[in-house]
Amino acid sequence: MKEPVHKKGIIPTEIDIFNRFYEYNSLFFQNKLPIPFFIVIHTRKTIGRFSCEYNENGDIKNPIIEISDRYEYTEAQLKDIIVHEMLHYYLDYTHQNEPQEHGKRWKQMALFFNEKFGTNIQI
Numbered sequence: 817m818k819e820p821v822h823k824k825g826i827i828p829t830e831i832d833i834f835n836r837f838y839e840y841n842s843l844f845f846q847n848k849l850p851i852p853f854f855i856v857i858h859t860r861k862t863i864g865r866f867s868c869e870y871n872e873n874g875d876i877k878n879p880i881i882e883i884s885d886r887y888e889y890t891e892a893q894l895k896d897i898i899v900h901e902m903l904h905y906y907l908d909y910t911h912q913n914e915p916q917e918h919g920k921r922w923k924q925m926a927l928f929f930n931e932k933f934g935t936n937i938q939i
């Protein structure tokens with residue numbers, strides 16, 4: 817009798833995050849987003865986080881995407897997490913910052929992605 821296939825989840829490394837960012841930037845964002853910094857964090861509470869600073873003219877600098885390696889993810893989950901952060905990045909990068917962390921524009925984009933690209937971003 818064959819052993820059941822034990823499929824392990826993905827524990828992301830910085831290279832994994834970079835490769836996926838690169839792919840999604842091309843697929844979903846017309847390669848508009850400059851490559852940010854990627855940091856693997858080890859927190860249970862924060863799974864993903866986008867942060868950046870701003871120049872005097874409102875342009876962003878030092879964009880960072882952080883993803884936790886505390887969990888094993890499926891391919892689909894990891895995609896949702898990275899795209900979630902990329903939506904934050906996109907809005908900040910295009911000067912559409914919102915007062916709330918998940919404001920109206922962010923929610924609209926997430927909805928659009930879920931409908932058009934089959935992601936399952938929690939809104």
Ligand SMILES: [Zn+2]
Binds near residue numbers: 900904917918
């Ligand atoms: Zn968020």
